[in-house]
Amino acid sequence: MLSYQVQPTSTIVNVAVAVIHYQQQYLLGFRNKTQHQGNRYEFVGGKIEADETARAALIREVSEETGINIKDNVAVKLGRLHHDYGDKHVCLQVYQVALTDAQFAKHQYESHGLEGQPLVWADKNKLLAGDYPLPAANQTILAWLQLPTHLVITYPLAHFSDQSNATAAWLAYQQQHLPQDAWVYIRIKASTVNEQSQEIMLIKQLMDLRPDINGVLPNHHISQMLTTDNQDVHQAYIQNHPHIKAGHLTHTELMQWFSDLKKQPKPNQKDTKCLSIDQPLIISCHDIDSIYAANQLAAIRLKNQQPPVIGMLLSPVLATQSHPDDVPLGWEAWSALAQLADMPVISLGGLSPIMSQQASHYGATSIAGIREFLKD
Numbered sequence: 128m129l130s131y132q133v134q135p136t137s138t139i140v141n142v143a144v145a146v147i148h149y150q151q152q153y154l155l156g157f158r159n160k161t162q163h164q165g166n167r168y169e170f171v172g173g174k175i176e177a178d179e180t181a182r183a184a185l186i187r188e189v190s191e192e193t194g195i196n197i198k199d200n201v202a203v204k205l206g207r208l209h210h211d212y213g214d215k216h217v218c219l220q221v222y223q224v225a226l227t228d229a230q231f232a233k234h235q236y237e238s239h240g241l242e243g244q245p246l247v248w249a250d251k252n253k254l255l256a257g258d259y260p261l262p263a264a265n266q267t268i269l270a271w272l273q274l275p276t277h278l279v280i281t282y283p284l285a286h287f288s289d290q291s292n293a294t295a296a297w298l299a300y301q302q303q304h305l306p307q308d309a310w311v312y313i314r315i316k317a318s319t320v321n322e323q324s325q326e327i328m329l330i331k332q333l334m335d336l337r338p339d340i341n342g343v344l345p346n347h348h349i350s351q352m353l354t355t356d357n358q359d360v361h362q363a364y365i366q367n368h369p370h371i372k373a374g375h376l377t378h379t380e381l382m383q384w385f386s387d388l389k390k391q392p393k394p395n396q397k398d399t400k401c402l403s404i405d406q407p408l409i410i411s412c413h414d415i416d417s418i419y420a421a422n423q424l425a426a427i428r429l430k431n432q433q434p435p436v437i438g439m440l441l442s443p444v445l446a447t448q449s450h451p452d453d454v455p456l457g458w459e460a461w462s463a464l465a466q467l468a469d470m471p472v473i474s475l476g477g478l479s480p481i482m483s484q485q486a487s488h489y490g491a492t493s494i495a496g497i498r499e500f501l502k503d
């Protein structure tokens with residue numbers, strides 16, 4: 128089977144990693160200088176024994192290292208990643224665990240763990256800013272943690288087709304209804320050639336009108352921007368715009384990429400240029416085949432040291448008005464698929480923000496939607 132997971136000659140060390148947090152504070156240990164990747168901070172965790180599941184190892188390691196019992200906590204899978212340190216090849220299985228008020232109250236003042244290692248609670252902003260040196264493999268975990276709990280998706284242009292000027296109506300609507308500081312997948316889905324030529328301009332206009340929002344831009348626009356005559360201007364725009372957070376790859380685009388990959392299994396940097404390589408990616412998946420393809424793409428980007436895949440939009444969970452013909456997966460089937468993803472999974476389809484807790488119970492790190500996520 129075609130697989131881009133790195134196949135080293137040495138043994139892979141499987142590690143369960145617990146990203147333990149209480150609200151915006153994250154628990155870090157400090158690795159002794161004699162340890163592998165010593166003199167650095169780490170998330171709590173350790174090797175998965177041969178006869179153990181990753182979750183069982185997670186509970187055991189957290190208990191052994193900190194005394195915190197997370198048996199009854201929800202552990203949301205953030206992802207799985209390979210990293211070859213040269214002297215050691217690790218496969219990290221990473222879970223996010225939110226502590227309860229009582230757990231935090233009990234453990235917050237412990238300055239050392241049960242193995243004598245120093246412990247600190249790091250503010251999320253400082254952690255993401257790189258104030259705590261971590262092993263190199265953890266850079267991807269930090270990128271995953273950038274993903275917000277809510278992702279807003281814009282209405283397509285067609286939603287405003289009864290207006291005399293649909294593009295102006297689209298723009299005015301987004302300007303007014305997008306929540307402050309939201310991460311927004313700017314999806315326009317123009318149908319006419321005239322509208323298509325305006326899409327990039329519309330995206331830029333929206334980003335200018337609402338400088339607070341964080342944009343997830345369709346990948347085909349990013350690659351289009353980078354292959355036009357104004358390539359330098361666009362490249363500078365994308366690279367220097369602090370609020371462009373990721374490119375988005377549709378299910379169809381992903382499967383096209385995967386089919387091309389199967390024809391040419393060793394793509395070079397130029398061949399992957401159609402995928403935004405300056406930005407992290409968020410990928411839409413609907414089934415097991417696309418999840419497999421997304422995992423392959425994530426592994427290739429990691430191996431090529433390109434910005435990682437930071438999320439998978441897996442849909443539809445429930446029936447939606449926007450896709451009335453799609454058969455919903457339902458939470459149980461959705462959850463089983465989500466477990467197969469090697470990156471954080473965002474639930475989508477007929478959801479509202481009040482379902483966040485339910486979504487995380489089923490394995491979602493985030494929740495996305497259109498109408499229910501806009502402000503009145």
Ligand SMILES: Nc1nc2c([nH]c(=O)n2[C@@H]2O[C@H](COP(=O)(O)OP(=O)(O)OP(=O)(O)O)[C@@H](O)[C@H]2O)c(=O)[nH]1
Pocket residue numbers: 140142144162163164168169170171172173174215217219262263264265
């Ligand atoms: N616990 C933990 N390990 C990590 C992180 N990131 C990362 O690359 N690792 C690597 O994953 C492996 C963890 O295994 P471990 O904790 O059981 O191993 P160790 O080297 O500390 O001890 P040991 O080999 O003496 O048992 C180490 O090679 C470590 O460098 C992290 O955030 N937390």
